[in-house]
Amino acid sequence: xxxxxxxxxxxxxxxxxxxxxxxxxxxxxxRVVVLGVGNMLLSDEGVGVHVVNALAAQYQETSDxxxxxxxTGGMELLPLLDGAGHLIVVDALRCGQPPACIVxxxxxxxxxxxxxxxxxxxxxxxxxxxxxxxxGAVPGHVxxxxxxxxxxxxxxxxxxxxxECLEEVKNVVVAELEAIGHPIHxxx
Amino acid sequence: MTTRITIDPVTRIEGxxxxxxxxxxxxIARSWASGQMWRGIEKIVLNRDPRDAWTILQRICGxxxxxxxxxxxxxxxxxxxxxxxxxxxxxxxxxxxxxxxxDHIVHFYQLSALDWVDVVSALRANPAKAARFAEGVSDWxxxxxxxxxHTQERLKAFVGSGQLGxxxxxxxxxxxxxxxxxxxxxxxxxxxxxxxxxRCSSKIVGTLGAKTPHIxxxxxxxxxxxxxTDSEGVLTLERLMQIKEQIDELGAFVHNxxxxxxxxxxAFYPEWLRMGAGVNDFLSTPDLPIDxxxxxxxxxxxxxxxxxxSSFRPVTRFGDAYFxxxxxxxxxxAWYTYRKGAGExxxxxxxxTPAYTDFQDDGKYSWVKAPTFxxxxxxxxxxxxxxxxxxxxxxxxxxxxxxxxxxxxxxxARQVEASELNSTVGRHAARAIRACVAYECxxxxxxxxxxxxxxxxxxxxxxxxFPKGEIMGVGQEEAPRGLLSHWVVVKDxxxxxxxxxxxxxxxxxxxxxxxxxxxxxxxxxGTPVADPTxxxxxxxxxxxxxxxxxxxxxxxxxxxxxxxxVTAL
Numbered sequence: 001x002x003x004x005x006x007x008x009x010x011x012x013x014x015x016x017x018x019x020x021x022x023x024x025x026x027x028x029x030x031r032v033v034v035l036g037v038g039n040m041l042l043s044d045e046g047v048g049v050h051v052v053n054a055l056a057a058q059y060q061e062t063s064d065x066x067x068x069x070x071x072t073g074g075m076e077l078l079p080l081l082d083g084a085g086h087l088i089v090v091d092a093l094r095c096g097q098p099p100a101c102i103v104x105x106x107x108x109x110x111x112x113x114x115x116x117x118x119x120x121x122x123x124x125x126x127x128x129x130x131x132x133x134x135x136g137a138v139p140g141h142v143x144x145x146x147x148x149x150x151x152x153x154x155x156x157x158x159x160x161x162x163x164e165c166l167e168e169v170k171n172v173v174v175a176e177l178e179a180i181g182h183p184i185h186x187x188x
Numbered sequence: 189m190t191t192r193i194t195i196d197p198v199t200r201i202e203g204x205x206x207x208x209x210x211x212x213x214x215x216i217a218r219s220w221a222s223g224q225m226w227r228g229i230e231k232i233v234l235n236r237d238p239r240d241a242w243t244i245l246q247r248i249c250g251x252x253x254x255x256x257x258x259x260x261x262x263x264x265x266x267x268x269x270x271x272x273x274x275x276x277x278x279x280x281x282x283x284x285x286x287x288x289x290x291d292h293i294v295h296f297y298q299l300s301a302l303d304w305v306d307v308v309s310a311l312r313a314n315p316a317k318a319a320r321f322a323e324g325v326s327d328w329x330x331x332x333x334x335x336x337x338h339t340q341e342r343l344k345a346f347v348g349s350g351q352l353g354x355x356x357x358x359x360x361x362x363x364x365x366x367x368x369x370x371x372x373x374x375x376x377x378x379x380x381x382x383x384x385x386x387r388c389s390s391k392i393v394g395t396l397g398a399k400t401p402h403i404x405x406x407x408x409x410x411x412x413x414x415x416x417t418d419s420e421g422v423l424t425l426e427r428l429m430q431i432k433e434q435i436d437e438l439g440a441f442v443h444n445x446x447x448x449x450x451x452x453x454x455a456f457y458p459e460w461l462r463m464g465a466g467v468n469d470f471l472s473t474p475d476l477p478i479d480x481x482x483x484x485x486x487x488x489x490x491x492x493x494x495x496x497x498s499s500f501r502p503v504t505r506f507g508d509a510y511f512x513x514x515x516x517x518x519x520x521x522a523w524y525t526y527r528k529g530a531g532e533x534x535x536x537x538x539x540x541t542p543a544y545t546d547f548q549d550d551g552k553y554s555w556v557k558a559p560t561f562x563x564x565x566x567x568x569x570x571x572x573x574x575x576x577x578x579x580x581x582x583x584x585x586x587x588x589x590x591x592x593x594x595x596x597x598x599x600x601a602r603q604v605e606a607s608e609l610n611s612t613v614g615r616h617a618a619r620a621i622r623a624c625v626a627y628e629c630x631x632x633x634x635x636x637x638x639x640x641x642x643x644x645x646x647x648x649x650x651x652x653x654f655p656k657g658e659i660m661g662v663g664q665e666e667a668p669r670g671l672l673s674h675w676v677v678v679k680d681x682x683x684x685x686x687x688x689x690x691x692x693x694x695x696x697x698x699x700x701x702x703x704x705x706x707x708x709x710x711x712x713x714g715t716p717v718a719d720p721t722x723x724x725x726x727x728x729x730x731x732x733x734x735x736x737x738x739x740x741x742x743x744x745x746x747x748x749x750x751x752x753x754v755t756a757l
Contacts, residue, residue, distance in 0.1 A: 041232050041247050072250030073401045075294045079387045131298050133351055135383055136342060154232055156244070 030064070030085025032182045033139070034173060035077070037070045037091050037125065044149030044162045048090040051147075051169050058170070059184045065177060067184075074128050081132060086180055087139040088173060089125070093146025100161040102169055105144040141180070145172055190217070191720045198730055205696060205735050207708070208547075209726055211717045216726065219705075219712035221696045222547065223556035230540055230686040238264040238678050239408045239652065241686065245674070246402060248688065251736060253401050254287045254393060255672060256688070259663040262482075263674040264408045266507045267661025268654070271480040273647040276410035278637040279423075281476045281486070282431075283393050283403065284665070285630035289438050290389030291668035292570075292623040293446060295734045296616060297382035303728045304453050305375040306365040311347065313369035315340055322374045325452065325595060328444035330381045331374070339377040359724045367456055378445055385441040388434035392630075395427055410649035415641055428638065435630055442623045447588065450620040451595030454604055454613050461604060463715055464612030464729040466695070466707030467565045468495045470572035473503050473511065473673075475666035476629050478636065482506035486629045487573065488580045489666055491561065495607060500579035503664075512662055515673065515689060518558040521551065521698035532560060532701055535675035536660050538687035558697035558706060559689050565706045568670030568694040569733065570618035571609045577625070578606055588624040592617055612711070615732040622668075654681035667691055669734050695733050708733060 036052030039045045049069050056067045066084075070077050081087060097103060132138040147169055150159040158166070177184055189212075196206035208220040229248050233241045242260035246253040258280050265272060272280075315336035322331035346352070352360075359365070367375070390400050396413065397403030405412050413423045454461060469492065476486035483505040490502035491514075503511045516532035519525065525543035526533055533539060545552045558565070566572075577585030593603040609618045663674040670691035677685040697706035711729050718725070 039247060039250075041229055041244065069402065070250075071247060071253070071401055073253075074251060075298055075386070076251065076290065076390055076401050078383060079390055127298060131383055134346055135380055136346070154229070156232065 030140075031083065032065045032086040032088070032177065032180070033081055033084045034065065034067045034088045034090065034177070035070045035080075036068070037072065037089060039072050040156060041154065043151040043153055043155045043157065044147070044159050045092050045152050046156075047092045047147045047149065047158060047162055047166075047169070050158060051090045051166060051173065054166060055170055055173060055184075058186055059174070060187050062182070062184060065182050065184055074125060075131070077125075078128055078131065081128065081139060082135070082137050084139045085141065086182070087142045088176055089142070089144045090169065090173060091144060091146055092149045092152075093144070094149060095146065097148040099148055099150035099159070100165040101148040102165060102172060103146045103148070104172070105146065106142075143176060145169060145176070193717070193720050193723050193726070195723060195726065198727065198735065205730070207712070207726065207730055209712055209715075209717070209723070211720055214716055214718065216712050216715045216717060219709045220547075220549065220553055221556075221698065221706070221708035221712075221730075222554040223692075223696060230538075230688060233683050233686050235682050235684075237681070238267070238654070238676060238683050241676070241683060242406055242408070245688070249736065250401060251291070252287075252667065252669075254283050254397065254403055255665065255667045256674070257403055257406050258284060259665045259667075259672050259674045259688075260676075261406050261408045261663070262506065262665065263661045263663030263676040264652070264678070265661065266482070266663060267659040267676055267678050268408075268652050270409055270652050271650055272477070272482070273410050273645075273650060274478075274480060274640050275413075275415060275637060275645060275648045277477050277480070278633045278640065279396055279405075279411050279413055279648070281478075281633040282630055282637070283396050285476070285626040285633065286389045286392035286396075286435075286438070288626045288668045289442060289623050289630070290386045290393075291734075292619050292626075293382050293386045293389075293442070295668075296446060296450065296619065297379045299734070300616065300731045301375055301379055303359075303724065303731055304365070304457065305367060305372050305379075306360045306362070307343065307372065307376055308347065308352070308360040309365065309367070309369045310340065310343055310373040310376045311369075313340060313373035315373065318370035318373040318377075321370050322377075325598060326444050326448040328448065329440075330377060330445065335377055336373055339380065340373055342380075343373075343376055359722055362722055362724050363718060364724050367452075371452060371456070375449065378449055381441070381445065385437060388437045392431050392434050395431055396423070407649055409652045410647075413648055415646045415648060428634070432634060435627070435634060439627045439631065442620070442627050447592055447620045447624055448595050450616050451592050452599060454592075454617055455596045455599035455602075457613055458600060458602055460613040460728065461608040461611045464615075464711045464732060465610045466571075466711040466733070467567040467705075468610060469493050469561070469564060469566045470495065470575050471561050471566035471568050471671055471694070472572040472576045473664040473666050473671050474505075475664070476633070477506070486632065487625065487666060488576050488582060489573065489671070490576055490579075491566070492572070492575050492579060495575070495610060497575060497579040497606070500576065502576075502580070506664055507662055511664065514561045516560050516563075517687075517689065517693075518560060518700040520558070520701045522554050522557045523552050524557065532563075535662075535673070535687035535689055536677055536685065538675065538685065540687075552698075554696075554698040556693050556696050556698065558700040559694050560700050560704075563702065565697065565700060565704050566694060567610070567707045568691050569615065570622045570668075570670070571615055572670060573666055574609060574618040574621050575606065582625075584625045584628045585621060588621040591624075592621060612729045612732045619734070654678065656680055658684065669736055670694065690736075692733075692736050696735060708735075 036048035038048040198205045206222040210218040242257045246257035318336040319333035394400035472489035474485035474489040665672045675687045
């Protein structure tokens with residue numbers, strides 16, 4: 001399977017996008033999971049975790065929005081995702097863009113996607129989503145916010161480029177939540 | 189004719205593993221296991237405070253967070269010869285066993301069952317017949333006709349909506365699939381129940397560890413859980429009673445469902461008890477300490493040469509010189525280099541200097557180092573642990589093997605001999621036995637903790653102090669996938685060297701300095717492969733080890749295509 005067939009990759013530069021999937025606003029409020037994934041020990045590989053940690057520090061979690069550091073986990077994240085209406089994954093994503101480019105993948109249908117190695121931990125997430133699909137409890141709407149890494153070597157610091165775009169990635173996630181009717185607000 | 193099959197990556201595992209096999213006359217003649225990601229994680233903790241290492245090292249692997257965290261604090265405690273309060277031992281033991289049970293359940297149902305269970309065949313099953321079969325072998329509560337019928341309806345909807353493709357490498361319709369539609373349906377029902385039950389483990393680890401998947405309650409010298417019988421926000425009796433409920437739920441499942449399902453696989457695939465034998469020398473470590481010094485344990489461990497239980501030599505304590513003196517790592521066929529003339533290096537002296545070449549059949553071909561015990565490879569994992577239990581007459585291990593065999597013989601005219609545990613299906617059997625033993629230990633640790641608190645002992649932490657000069661320590665752990673050891677050298681209170689020798693390193697290693705093969709490669713040889721484009725048989729054997737390469741190695745190449753390539757040579 002080629003990467004292209006998995007979903008649209010949209011550079012975000014100010015581009016707003018419509019949200020597909022089951023969220024229509026009329027349905028009862030569903031649970032949203034913002035999941036940062038990646039390995040914090042490998043520089044930019046951990047950007048997803050850095051983003052959610054920053055979000056969790058800055059924004060108030062709400063009863064319907066969970067902001068979680070998923071690390072490189074797989075099946076043990078099942079209780080968290082089980083029955084969530086929306087899943088927003090934040091991750092390092094190598095797809096041939098310039099470093100620190102933010103991309104957004106949207107999957108209109110559920111979830112063969114994570115199977116190819118866009119990112120290594122997605123092997124675990126693919127098993128997780130497959131199990132959830134089988135169970136009939138896969139999130140109806142999945143968005144992946146990816147950041148093109150500049151440096152994947154050993155280290156706990158982000159590259160300067162990716163560090164610099166962190167604020168923008170956070171804003172993208174916040175806008176995403178706003179767009180699906182689950183806004184979060186800064187801590188006072 | 190020789191056909192070369194490259195499976196890269198192996199799916200339904202954690203981490204990234206490549207397997208190459210050459211098939212001659214329908215059987216695997218040569219095999220290579222290759223970790224495709226580089227591990228240099230140890231380098232990141234150099235010069236850091238040893239008290240912080242565990243928070244970083246639990247990030248080595250997203251699945252085994254608790255496992256690495258505990259092993260890391262044990263290594264530093266061993267270096268300091270620091271006593272660990274009883275309450276802390278019990279709490280750690282509970283987290284480790286709860287995690288192990290979850291790991292085994294998920295491995296069997298979510299990651300391996302599709303190697304044996306044809307989900308599509310279950311569509312043709314008669315739910316009443318499936319329930320009669322299931323209720324005939326076990327009084328598990330999830331075996332009723334209503335459950336089977338409901339499962340089949342859900343499966344119909346799932347397959348009907350064209351979603352079956354989400355399962356990577358599911359080989360439905362493969363001629364090697366031998367279960368009846370009814371047993372397949374039962375297995376699908378249990379697959380879904382396993383998803384529910386495994387949450388109990390997450391809740392236990394989350395309650396004790398303050399958070400999951402990345403726990404927060406450990407400390408060199410104990411745990412940071414304040415224990416109190418009367419206040420909020422700490423480990424209260426109320427929370428401990430909730431944990432007991434989760435323990436009971438896990439126990440019912442592993443006892444009445446998991447062990448029985450594995451017995452059914454053994455009964456209906458008996459030929460796989462004679463295939464897939466790995467290295468026949470076994471190494472394990474005692475674990476679940478019940479004293480403050482790491483000298484008394486709930487489960488035994490040691491070395492068993494040639495699979496001969498009477499030759500068992502125990503590892504008697506954490507830091508046992510027989511153990512620490514025997515472990516070394518070879519990089520002759522791995523993408524690393526040691527300083528000139530080093531040979532195999534003991535982990536305290538270990539080096540992690542990458543030296544990548546291409547995949548060379550006879551040269552270097554893996555990012556996984558090759559560990560040895562007194563110069564030879566050893567098989568670690570559930571089989572080694574079960575055999576150690578049998579060797580010392582551990583009652584719990586023996587009784588669960590017996591229970592397994594009651595079920596196997598009820599379904600077929602045979603039993604599983606201890607010597608057959610070293611096989612593809614035998615490893616699943618050993619793992620199920622280990623899950624049951626882990627449940628017994630989890631329950632017992634809960635009681636020990638309650639009793640100790642009842643005596644008024646609320647201590648959970650002994651403060652470490654680091655001396656000037658150099659000290660060394662080892663953390664040993666019988667992790668879900670087998671023996672794990674963390675090796676630390678501390679100089680003037682800072683980490684001077686750190687090596688983690690993980691279970692999948694022992695198993696998935698390339699050849700060592702003496703050209704001896706490790707268990708994956710050994711186990712694959714002789715395995716029949718009926719259809720090279722669908723090498724189900726090879727995957728059965730590889731999956732039976734529960735590969736977890738995330739910690740063994742680390743990623744270099746993201747953009748390569750995933751596939752099974754078949755080449756005629």
